[in-house]
Amino acid sequence: MNHARVGLGRWRAVSALALLWVAGVVHAALPIEHWVQASGARIYWVYSPALPMVDVRIEVDGGSRRDPPQQAGLAAAVALMLDKGVAASPAGSALDENAVTEAWAELGAQWSATATLDRLSVALRSLTTPEILDGAVALAARQLAEPAFDAAVWARERERLIAAWQQAQLQPDTRAARAFAQAIYRGHPYGAQADPKTWAAITPEAMRAFYRRHAQACDARVTVVGRIERAQVDALVRRLLAGWEAHGCAPLPALPEVAPLAHAHTEQLPFAGAAQAQILVGQPGIARHDPDYLALQLANHIVGGGGFTSRLMRELRERRGLTYGVYSYFLAGRHAGAYTVTVQTRPDQAAQAVALVHEVLRDFTERGPTEAELAEAKAALIQSHALRLDSNRKITDQVAAIAWSNLPLDELDTWPARVAALDRDTVWRAWRRVIDPQRLVTVVVGAAP
Numbered sequence: 001m002n003h004a005r006v007g008l009g010r011w012r013a014v015s016a017l018a019l020l021w022v023a024g025v026v027h028a029a030l031p032i033e034h035w036v037q038a039s040g041a042r043i044y045w046v047y048s049p050a051l052p053m054v055d056v057r058i059e060v061d062g063g064s065r066r067d068p069p070q071q072a073g074l075a076a077a078v079a080l081m082l083d084k085g086v087a088a089s090p091a092g093s094a095l096d097e098n099a100v101t102e103a104w105a106e107l108g109a110q111w112s113a114t115a116t117l118d119r120l121s122v123a124l125r126s127l128t129t130p131e132i133l134d135g136a137v138a139l140a141a142r143q144l145a146e147p148a149f150d151a152a153v154w155a156r157e158r159e160r161l162i163a164a165w166q167q168a169q170l171q172p173d174t175r176a177a178r179a180f181a182q183a184i185y186r187g188h189p190y191g192a193q194a195d196p197k198t199w200a201a202i203t204p205e206a207m208r209a210f211y212r213r214h215a216q217a218c219d220a221r222v223t224v225v226g227r228i229e230r231a232q233v234d235a236l237v238r239r240l241l242a243g244w245e246a247h248g249c250a251p252l253p254a255l256p257e258v259a260p261l262a263h264a265h266t267e268q269l270p271f272a273g274a275a276q277a278q279i280l281v282g283q284p285g286i287a288r289h290d291p292d293y294l295a296l297q298l299a300n301h302i303v304g305g306g307g308f309t310s311r312l313m314r315e316l317r318e319r320r321g322l323t324y325g326v327y328s329y330f331l332a333g334r335h336a337g338a339y340t341v342t343v344q345t346r347p348d349q350a351a352q353a354v355a356l357v358h359e360v361l362r363d364f365t366e367r368g369p370t371e372a373e374l375a376e377a378k379a380a381l382i383q384s385h386a387l388r389l390d391s392n393r394k395i396t397d398q399v400a401a402i403a404w405s406n407l408p409l410d411e412l413d414t415w416p417a418r419v420a421a422l423d424r425d426t427v428w429r430a431w432r433r434v435i436d437p438q439r440l441v442t443v444v445v446g447a448a449p
Contacts, residue, residue, distance in 0.1 A: 030389065032399055032409045033230065040218030040249060041241055044403045045233045046225045048392055052128045054226030055396040058144075058240065059404055061252055062120030062214030065189040065335070071201050073161075073194025075115035075214075078207050080157060082113040082122070085148030092142065097153060100143070109136040111143065117190055118333045119404060120214060124240075125393075128227050137239050145243020147211065149204040162196045172271040173344075176278035176445040183265050183441040184284055184338045188258045217241040218249035221403040225396045258284045258336040261439040274446030277350035278342075281357050281442050285339035285434060288332040288405045292430035294415075295422055296330055299431040301377040302369050303360065304328025304341055309376060311360050316343060322353045334405075339435065350447035362437040368428030382416045 033045045067074045083101075088094040095103065104111055109126040122144065126136035168174040178193060185191025220241060224233045261283050286293060297305075304312040304327050312326045323345045331337030341361070345353045369377075389395050389412065402411050 029410075029413045030395070030399075032402070032412075034409055035234075037217075037234070037237065039220075039238075039241060039245055040216075041220040041222055041237060042403065043233065043237055044221070044223045044399050044409075045230060046395055046399055047227070047229070048225050048395065049227045051392065052227050053392060054126055054128050054133065054224065054228045055392050056124040056140075056236070056240070057223040057396050057400045058122045058124075059119045059221050059223075059400060060214050060216060060219045061118070062210070063116050063118040064192065065117055065255060066210075066214060066252070067189065067192055069192065070198065071206060072192040072198040074202050074206060074210050075120060076194065077154070077157075077199070077202050078211050079113040079115040079120060081149050081154060081207060082143060082147050083111060084153045084157070085150050086142050087146040087148045089142065089146045091138075091145070094148065095142075096148075096150075100139075103139055104136075107132055107135050107139070109139075111136075111140055116333075117337070121400075123396075133236075137236055141240050141242060144215070144240060149207045149211075151204050154202075154204055154207075158199050158202075161194075161199055165195060172274045172276070172278045172446040175269060175271060176280050176443050179267050179269060179445070180280040180282070180338070180340070180441060180443045183267065183443065184282065185258060188335070189255060190258060190333075190335060190337065213250070214252075215244050216249055217244040219252075220244070221400070223396055223400040223403055225392050225399065255335070260284055261436075261441065264439050264442070266442040267444070268447060269443070269445045270449075271446035274347060276344040277347045277353075277447040278344055278445045279350060279353055279357070279443070280340060280342055281354070281361070281440055282328075282338050282340040283436065283440055284336045285330045286332050287334060287336050288401075289334075290332070290336075292433065293332060294418055295427045295430035296434060298374070298377055298381065298419065298422055299364075299369065299427050300328055300330055300339075301381060302373045303364050306377060306380060309380070311364065312341065312343075312357065315356050315360055316345075316353060320352070320356070322346075322349050322356070326357075347446055347448040350444050354442060354444060358437065358440065358442075361435065361440070365432055365435060365437050368431070369424060371424060374422075374424055374427065378419055378422070381419050385416050 030046060034043065036042050062075055062078070064072070064075045084097040086095040086100060107126070109124070109132065112123045114121050124136060124140050126133050181191045181193065222237050224236070228236070286296060302311060304310045307313065307327070310327070312328060316322045316326045317324065323343050326341065326343040328339070328341040330339050341357050343353055343357065388398055398412055402409070
């Protein structure tokens with residue numbers, strides 16, 4: 001049998017199926033409307049009539065990269081405390097955390113706040129029944145305008161954070177992640193990590209100052225998805241952000257970029273009694289606005305992001321039984337996040353696993369993907385694209401990412417066709433530009449001596 005001919009025929013068949021899928025997905029466009037309010041708030045709206053619900057996401061440049069070094073964890077503390085009480089204001093009397101929780105339960109609506117590396121995010125989900133939506137918007141507007149940042153509540157939450165931190169130190173993966181971040185970011189804010197000392201330096205006054213600085217309507221990106229018309233969306237956003245108007249619009253200082261590694265860096269850290277060695281391999285990757293972002297997602301799918309079809313899984317699990325799972329990913333934000341390969345294995349097999357990870361990365365860099373691998377990866381990514389948009393919440397996630405990164409409004413519509421159009425040389429060139437097997441960070445915790 002001519003295996004080359006069979007492989008080529010399989011590649012052509014997969015490519016044809018992928019292109020057919022592209023045609024179907026592109027036809028089902030996701031209409032995103034965008035406008036800017038007088039306050040500067042940027043609104044991204046998708047009308048989705050399937051359910052009588054609306055999802056709202058408000059995001060500002062107030063993630064952990066904005067933490068003062070001596071107060072690492074400040075952004076996360078602000079997010080944590082946003083639903084722990086509301087101060088008295090002309091809009092109503094003060095509400096403690098229990099009253100806030102009961103108010104949301106009574107409405108049957110949901111509110112949450114989180115801080116990532118880049119963003120301070122607030123999410124609201126409500127039925128569009130007028131009385132319910134009106135109550136949810138009114139309550140959310142109060143929480144956004146007048147969070148209490150109560151000292152006694154923060155003291156209690158800080159103790160919980162410290163207890164969780166102390167417990168985490170007993171885990172080898174915690175130690176590996178900390179060492180890996182320090183080696184990748186080397187002082188960049190992306191690598192800052194909170195601990196009991198930095199939490200002790202965070203006061204309610206520091207939270208209020210941080211919140212006033214970053215909760216600015218002029219910087220807000222607001223994503224709205226649901227059964228709600230444009231005029232309603234505009235009015236809803238005005239109500240939600242009314243309490244931020246007085247905060248002004250002072251520009252935030254620019255932050256440095258993550259510097260590339262000058263050389264390889266390896267750490268082997270003991271961890272008594274560890275049942276599994278924790279292995280992390282990688283280096284600084286790319287920012288989300290990088291023009292090779294899509295090509296690198298495709299490359300990584302082949303190397304370690306594609307589950308059982310990836311090279312890393314094939315070499316480490318299927319052929320040698322060194323691990324139950326190994327995967328890799330690019331963390332792409334406003335700065336170059338880490339490219340990371342993560343694997344767990346028996347302590348006595350750690351050296352072999354590390355050598356194989358390096359070998360796979362080196363081989364892909366030197367030889368690139370095969371045409372068959374490329375075709376299969378394209379088909380997998382394109383076919384899974386619809387699953388990223390099969391609920392209002394997922395659509396909100398995707399549109400919020402477009403808003404945050406200032407991507408074209410048709411980003412999701414054109415994504416399958418742009419994946420299908422990538423060729424081998426483009427993918428290989430993008431990988432070689434970013435990944436250098438001679439300058440990898442390797443952290444191993446709990447390996448056998």
